Amino acid sequence: MSVRHWQRFLILSHRYLGIALCLLLCLWFASGFVIIYTGGMPQLSEAERLARLPVLNLGAVELSPQAARAAVRRTEFPTLTTRLGRPASVFTRNPVQVLFADNGELLTSDMISSRQIAADFLGAPPDALDRVGLIERVDQWTLELSSELPLQKYRSGDGQGSEIYVSPSRGRVVLYTTSRDRLLAWLGAIPHWLYFLPLRADRALWSTTVVTLASVGVVFVALGLVLMFTQLRWRHWPKLARAIPYRGLMKWHYMLGVGFGWCVLTWVFSGLLSMEPYSWNRASGIGIDVATYYRSRAGMSAFESVATVADLAVIEGSLKEVKFHAFAGKGFYELSIGGDGSAGAISREFREVASMEPLGLFTDAQILAQLEPAVAANMGATEILTEYDSYYYGRNSRLQMAPPLPVLRVDFDDVAGSRYYLSLQTGELEFVSHRANRTERWLYRGLHSLDFNFLYPYRPAWDVVVWLLLAGGLLLSLLGAYLGLARVGRWLKPR
Template sequence: MKGVVKRLKRWLHLGHRWLGIATALFIVTWFVSGLVMLAVGFPALTEAERVAALGTLRLDAVRLTPQGALERSGSPRFPARLTLAMRGSEPAYWITQGDGRRQALSAVTGEPFPPLTGEAAAALAATHPASRHTVDLGLVTRDQWTVTARFDPLRPFRLVGLSDAAGTELYLSAATGELALDTTRTERVWNWAGAVTHWIYLTPLRARAGLWQDVVLWVSGIALAGGVSGYVLGFVRLMRGRLTPYRGWAAWHHLVGVAGGLVVVTFLLSGWLSMNPRGWFGPRAPDAAMRAAYAGQTAPVFPARTDALAGAPAGTAALDFAWIGGKPIVVATGPGGAAPCCGTAPTPDAIVAAARAMLPGAALRSVTRLEAPDAYWYDRHGAPPLPVLRLAFDDPAGTWFHIDPATGTILGRTDRSGRTNRWLFDALHTLDAGPLAQHPALRLTVIVAFSALGLVVSGSGAVLGWRRLRRG
């Protein structure tokens, strides 16, 4: 028996050594890049930025009705999104089809806009509130900041610099002129040391989503095995009766590893789970069939006259046309947020009735109106939309929908697996749980402290690994 235990300890030691040599530098860079990400997030076009870039909608110039836009688009079904907003100095209908295809039609003439030239892109960008002097930077099909598949329907892009103090650059869809993304100089520089490193977001790799996911899962999985074996080995060494049998870097690695090994293991485990291995965690948005059932209308029709749209509030940047439970809804979006307009506000009862159709085989178990964030309705980057309706169904997946009670917009979908992932990722990886979730400054301090502990563990391991390789 003693021989078996001895061999197991030997294999544990060898496994930790070589797994650590293979992944220690990855773990070091993950902790460093994670700290950078706390200060500078990955470039994204926020809703506030999108609305600000649109400018005020000129309803007096609109000549084409929503119905006319649908007919001109040739869509056989009501699109996933139909929006009236400005395109530079001209109002336009922006149409997103169910398969993601985009169209832009003039709300004055009804004609589609021609593909963007460099000159036309610079002119469009000149209407952006941050613009100082627009410069066409050329055509971009895919780069570091537009690498994911969600940008595919908008490619290629016209890249335009605004010559402002922040070094803002806009990505405009060459096909429609739609603003897809904005980036600043700070985001572009720091994200190389932040998200790009942390997520292994190299463009040639990330462009192949399946391969990228496999690479990240394998690298982080091997690192996790190294972390677990080291944490176990650290306690095995303590059982020898001395605080540590090592000296120098090895002593630091041992003692800090025992003290902070759980931090390393939980960060690695939650990071690995964030890749949703084997699709363990359910989707966060309703699928096309659910949205169609909620709308209760799939035909490409919308009964709104141009004079009826004049009831939109002053300062409106966009009007969105949709159906909820077979009834037309117009939502006006402006700097103050989104609200129904033109006499089309849905009632809570109508929203609930429409939502029941999304899961026809399941009973609606409860409807809860949330006035404040809770453990499952929150936003790590700010306050979530409130109030919100939570509709819980008794289907096998335990599905919840979160819906804006004012506009009827579906804000999210989660099932039992997604709620589990909330604790396995957000609670473990970002410490967004319990008292820390209520005190952002304290949570940030704890994350920095834990990251520093993880850096000592992984950094000392990298030093030891390098020394071992040098010895041969």
């Protein structure tokens, strides 16, 4: 095939592939303006869940954490929280079990009034809620909650269009949405991620569809960039007006491609990488022997007496939830405290069991002494971080609490180039980084969200840059779709 025929093939491929793909790109760019602020599908954030819990009734607790653990023969310690207005020990690993801490009774589905749970969550009378029904298959808003099914769904006439999903097995609300949340999802996450229920309900089909469309999109945009060079009249360069071989809207499409085509390519490519296609990033960091790392669980003996729970009454503020930890021979509480129902008002405190004093930080030496025998690799460089680095960071998400600081960062000499981030507050392993996901961090999050240290922290400069690029990509795609459809229309028009 001659060069001229190849060029003709590229033009026709770009032109007719472009009709459908430009419409898809329009959808992605338009929804991008919304999703950069909404963050995704409606969820019940941890902070909001805690804020809506009643104050923990410590005076009613008769069952120690150790006794609750023994009663249901679990190895992990429970979380002390409130279920059905009563203090309860909740074991969150599968299978989820709830043991009432006032009498040791195991929560069963026949004890649950889902309507009352939903009403308590909203602070409304039960008769103010309308039961929608039992959700046994995922709907548009429970696509990520298939493991929680079945769920009872209620709707409130509170003027906000509130909808509440209650898990009968957990005895709590697992999802809360308002009309505003759902509208923003329809404008943002649903079109951007192609989260349309008939497609997304079949995860394999959805994944294949997104990967295929994004892959074709990469090829399509790349073809456009190639044509940008091959179609240019180089003999007239640098007189741009004469060098561009088009007029009218086609000229504007060409010029927008010059200005924004590279950005469109990186956005489509990085969006493709978010799906981890073609098994390119299935690596994992080196594992940790949890039993060895937490070998000093002797500190957990501090939780054998119910009196230790009663000691929490000295805590100021509205205590909502208690978690029990031990590390390096020391038992301590993780307390969630908040009072006014505002998600932003929730705070975490750590207290020593023995003294009820605030827990001090563990030293790097204490953590390394626990870690060394638990990992089958040699440790390399270590560093205490009091600020986030490029791989361990928080982005002020309204849905997730920021990762804790300070942490100890530990490098290993394994083939994956593993790196651990361990909390100096609790000793917990917070994040595992390795060579593959560090590469993905730049190719996906860096390119897709412009998440670079020289730009992302500087708002609203980041917003201005992203809006400009989104607007350029949207206009480029709109023009491409219009030009393609116009040409097809002329071709179909009777002569």
